[in-house]
Amino acid sequence: xxxxxxxxxxxxxxxxxxxxxxxxxxxxxxxxxxxxxxxxxxxxxxxxxxxxxxxxxxxxxxxxxxxxxxxxxxxxxxxxxxxxxxxxxxxxxxxxxxxxxxxxxxxxxxxxxxxxxxxxxxxxxxxxxxxxxxxxxxxxxxxxxxxxxxxxxxxxxxxxxxxxxxxxxxxxxxxxxxxxxxxxxxxxxxxxxxxxxxxxxxxxxxxxxxxxxxxxxxxxxxxxxxxxxxxxxxxxxxxxxxxxxxxxxxxxxxxxxxxxxxxxxxxxxxxxxxxx
Amino acid sequence: xxxxxxxxxxxxxxxxxxxxxxxxxxxxxxxxxxxxxxxxxxxxxxxxxxxxxxxxxxxxxxxxxxxxxxxxxxxxxxxxxxxxxxxxxxxxxxxxxxxxxxxxxxxxxxxxxxxxxxxxxxxxxxxxxxxxxxxxxxxxxxxxxxxxxxxxxxxxxxxxxxxxxxxxxxxxxxxxxxxxxxxxxxxxxxxxxxxxxxxxxxxxxxxxxxxxxxxxxxxxxxxxxxxxxxxxxxxxxxxxxxxxxxxxxxxxxxxxxxxxxxxxxxxxxxxxxxxx
Numbered sequence: 001x002x003x004x005x006x007x008x009x010x011x012x013x014x015x016x017x018x019x020x021x022x023x024x025x026x027x028x029x030x031x032x033x034x035x036x037x038x039x040x041x042x043x044x045x046x047x048x049x050x051x052x053x054x055x056x057x058x059x060x061x062x063x064x065x066x067x068x069x070x071x072x073x074x075x076x077x078x079x080x081x082x083x084x085x086x087x088x089x090x091x092x093x094x095x096x097x098x099x100x101x102x103x104x105x106x107x108x109x110x111x112x113x114x115x116x117x118x119x120x121x122x123x124x125x126x127x128x129x130x131x132x133x134x135x136x137x138x139x140x141x142x143x144x145x146x147x148x149x150x151x152x153x154x155x156x157x158x159x160x161x162x163x164x165x166x167x168x169x170x171x172x173x174x175x176x177x178x179x180x181x182x183x184x185x186x187x188x189x190x191x192x193x194x195x196x197x198x199x200x201x202x203x204x205x206x207x208x209x210x211x212x213x214x215x216x217x218x219x220x221x222x223x224x225x226x227x228x229x230x231x232x233x234x235x236x237x238x239x240x241x242x243x244x245x246x247x248x249x250x251x252x253x254x255x256x257x258x259x260x261x262x263x264x265x266x267x268x269x270x271x272x273x274x275x276x
Numbered sequence: 277x278x279x280x281x282x283x284x285x286x287x288x289x290x291x292x293x294x295x296x297x298x299x300x301x302x303x304x305x306x307x308x309x310x311x312x313x314x315x316x317x318x319x320x321x322x323x324x325x326x327x328x329x330x331x332x333x334x335x336x337x338x339x340x341x342x343x344x345x346x347x348x349x350x351x352x353x354x355x356x357x358x359x360x361x362x363x364x365x366x367x368x369x370x371x372x373x374x375x376x377x378x379x380x381x382x383x384x385x386x387x388x389x390x391x392x393x394x395x396x397x398x399x400x401x402x403x404x405x406x407x408x409x410x411x412x413x414x415x416x417x418x419x420x421x422x423x424x425x426x427x428x429x430x431x432x433x434x435x436x437x438x439x440x441x442x443x444x445x446x447x448x449x450x451x452x453x454x455x456x457x458x459x460x461x462x463x464x465x466x467x468x469x470x471x472x473x474x475x476x477x478x479x480x481x482x483x484x485x486x487x488x489x490x491x492x493x494x495x496x497x498x499x500x501x502x503x504x505x506x507x508x509x510x511x512x513x514x515x516x517x518x519x520x521x522x523x524x525x526x527x528x529x530x531x532x533x534x535x536x537x538x539x540x541x542x543x544x545x546x547x548x549x550x551x552x
Contacts, residue, residue: 046330055323155435169452
């Protein structure tokens with residue numbers, strides 16, 4: 001009985017979601033849809049964004065700082081909704097904290113393996129993500145003989161953030177970046193950066209309609225649902241006004257509110273600035 | 277006599293140069309040319325680059341941290357070789373430290389006023405620089421009736437850093453950004469970001485040959501020379517191997533070494549990583 005009460009108490013705690021900026025909101029959107037009763041505490045490290053051009057040591061250092069902050073908010077699970085941080089920080093985070101922690105790499109990799117028919121998968125992401133080979137390793141772990149072709153697309157993040165995600169220039173940049181992958185005849189492409197779904201249309205046009213795009217963020221939300229249910233940590237009580245999700249950023253709460261509309265298609269109420 | 281000795285001692289101290297990343301090296305290159313006897317201590321905040329998309333408070337916070345670090349190295353003068361930091365942090369830095377401190381805004385503004393014939397000046401820079409109106413204020417302070425037209429060009433930094441500074445896409449991005457300024461019939465354009473000189477060719481093509489481009493970094497180096505001479509702080513002793521310039525970064529010393537070749541056309545010997 002006592003154990004059940006503890007479980008209930010634990011289940012009512014929030015899920016922590018962390019990203020270097022706004023990109024992780026694509027994961028939040030999917031979490032809201034799949035798990036409408038869950039309260040989310042989000043941290044966007046907008047004061048140090050982007051992570052993609054930083055070194056491994058620096059990304060781990062920043063990730064630990066953010067995770068400590070979220071742990072103090074008594075989260076029941078941590079979602080690293082940033083491909084770069086997932087690529088390099090996950091093992092360290094798992095060693096430090098003893099709640100379920102997942103990143104976006106494994107769910108994206110698993111879905112890609114399930115999708116590919118030709119056994120040829122492309123991966124695009126920031127420099128940090130591609131250099132880490134995290135997707136390649138995760139894909140090879142599931143299926144040793146899969147062919148993986150990677151390509152960093154550093155400009156995509158900035159095109160997405162500046163709202164240049166559908167114009168002629170975006171298409172040209174996409175053509176330039178994606179040509180090598182197209183030439184390899186991939187049939188599945190992992191969008192290995194939470195910003196890239198905003199450029200989905202031009203990416204799809206560049207690689208052609210036969211290539212299936214994998215949105216790692218979406219796959220991650222599904223995985224969060226599976227884990228919470230398996231561990232009996234899902235919240236079954238309807239969410240009320242009182243336990244609304246809260247958003248923290250390390251800079252520019254107003255800009256975050258503004259941009260988040262594009263990601264979540266709704267207005268955020270509680271965005272707070274904190275210095276870590 | 278004692279005063280003269282003190283002056284000599286002071287003159288032998290290094291010049292501190294600070295930027296959010298590698299861009300400030302365009303100022304270093306010009307300082308090396310104009311003041312070959314001066315030792316430089318450079319700090320590139322590559323662990324938190326770029327500053328252009330951060331808020332005023334965050335930029336001031338970061339600038340103070342870097343300035344304290346450089347002060348401990350006993351610099352005789354501080355050059356804020358970053359347009360964004362110059363735009364927002366200069367008054368605070370001047371209040372905190374009592375050595376000569378200059379940014380890149382005023383030298384760039386002065387040169388533009390000297391150059392324009394039609395009294396129509398364009399300014400391009402990061403979002404942070406443009407939003408601060410620092411160039412506009414500096415230009416109006418020198419000449420009240422000057423017409424100033426500003427435009428943020430956030431993608432330029434990333435094009436420059438990724439080496440996409442001369443291709444067709446760079447030209448298209450430049451055309452898109454610069455059209456409003458061209459339509460205003462400017463005859464002088466301030467490159468209000470130390471990265472932009474790397475895109476000089478496409479920018480010149482976009483605005484046409486009749487528009488004079490002002491490189492704020494170059495103008496700043498000239499101003500440093502004037503100040504050091506006026507204050508009798510210039511070093512008259514030939515630089516030896518022993519007192520070589522030193523470069524500090526908050527991340528990626530190797531990448532900094534690599535990229536710096538493009539900026540300085542020579543290999544850097546001493547690049548150290550420090551965490552502030």
